[in-house]
Amino acid sequence: MTYTIEGKTGAWEIVVGLEVHAQVISHSKLFSGASASYGGEPNTHVSLVDAGFPGMLPVLNQECVAQAIRTGLGLRARINLESRFDRKNYFYADLPTGYQISQFTHPIVGEGTVEIELADGTVRHIGITRLHMEQDAGKSMHDQDPARSFIDLNRAGVALMEIVSEPDIRCPEEAGAYLRKLRQILRYLGTCDGNMEEGSMRADVNVSVRKAGEPFRTRCEIKNVNSIRYVMHAIEVEATRQIEVWEDGGEVDQETRLFDPSRNETRSLRSKEDAHDYRYFPDPDLLPLVVEQEWVDELERALPELPDDKRDRFIKEYGIPRYDASVLVAEQAIADYYEEVAKGRDARLAANWVTGDLFGALNRTGRTITDSPISAAALGGMLDLVSDKTINGKIAKEVFEDMLETGDSAAAIVERKGLKQVTDTGAIDAAVADVMARNADKVEEYRGGKDRLFGFFVGQVMKAMAGKANPAMVNEALKKVL
């Protein structure tokens, strides 16, 4: 089903491409030895290279190159063994050198692909055009003084990866799925923390609209959107605006726009009319970057298992449904937790408990998997008691809640509360006989053909035995006498 927006003249399709800026995880900056860590007193994570002092020369950080290559491999993209750095020239107060060192004509990573999955289970492949390395700029603060802007260069020169997608995205949901998947891959790889609130991952969104079957129309670029939700909103808002322009007989100008979430609109950045005239040229301070295929191979061998591969392995190895597998690999820590619970146990049961009761408990208590009040070993210990029939499924829920509260082991709780499942046929038979005696009328009805009443008897017997009876044995005993 194609997503469309209804205009006065009929349905319009939308076309979206994303440019994601992902901050590289590294100790020092892309071309200087200053710290790349977040925070820090203003202008302390700055070297004279970052501040653009005359005569300072950039020296490339080897680890940033490794991070870019790992990311390229994670995006199943081509690694360019030779790439180059160019100067992108523009004037802004937080760009001390007057140019940003970037990779324009020869990026380190070429075409790749990201697989996304939508809520209805549809799988799509979004093409990656390229990934290149570049420097971040500093930060301007406009609200400190009526006449002046304050500049902090701590971010200036920190390594970014710009990841450019093909215009393959056709609806806001796909844009959201793409960003979540990209963030998941970056986090698995350990190349970017993907934290959009702190600005370590941000997106420029290219949007255009067209009638079915048409070639692309003019696009607009919405700059610096800093949450997945805003990206999805901005696409819808901008597409709706463009449809109105076209339908009123106007022409969409190719321009840069800003999304204002508080007013739910995009507006033009007219001040940047020269913004696209960057006069790129090769940076004369830097030779071409040549990497050896052996090094790329070495980096590839050391990559962690990627989310798609892990999901496919979970389906195969643990026999769990694709949906559960996708949920379990969302974060590496969740996947690790699950594997520890599932190892040597009923893997489907483990998946149900992790995605059901455990996630519910984490939600309720505001915790994450890494500080889960119930460890994987503890949850596994409880599942062992279910598997060896010490407790039944219903009692297990009670034990789980107790574990959550007290932090005790399942075995200790079963012992303390006397929850051990009753498998003594004598006790069960006695309870069955008692229930039948007290409900003679219902027994009559059941024997008269009202099969549905069987569940009622099971319930009554369980109740009589405080929920501790083995359900299979209760069924057995009831069938015998009824």
Place this chain on the structure above:
Amino acid sequence: MSLDPATVRRIARLARIGIDESDVPALQGELNGILGWVEQLNEVDVEGVPPMVGTGHAALRTRPDVVTDGNCRDAVLSNAPDGVGPFYTVPKVVE
């Protein structure tokens, strides 16, 4: 290739160089002279020759990912004409 007066003004604006309208003809002549001189290179047949990026055959030097610099705010701010506390300041930039 020859630059017209509009292109000369545009280049100046992109470079943030303020020029007088009366300077434009002279600058146009000088820039065209430079371009004409460089254009002699077009006479060389470079078909099939890879672009040369330097005369040395050295590889790009890289450095290990270690923090070795920074924490020198006084030096960084030493040339700031209008510093306030730990910041550079510039005339207000809106948007």
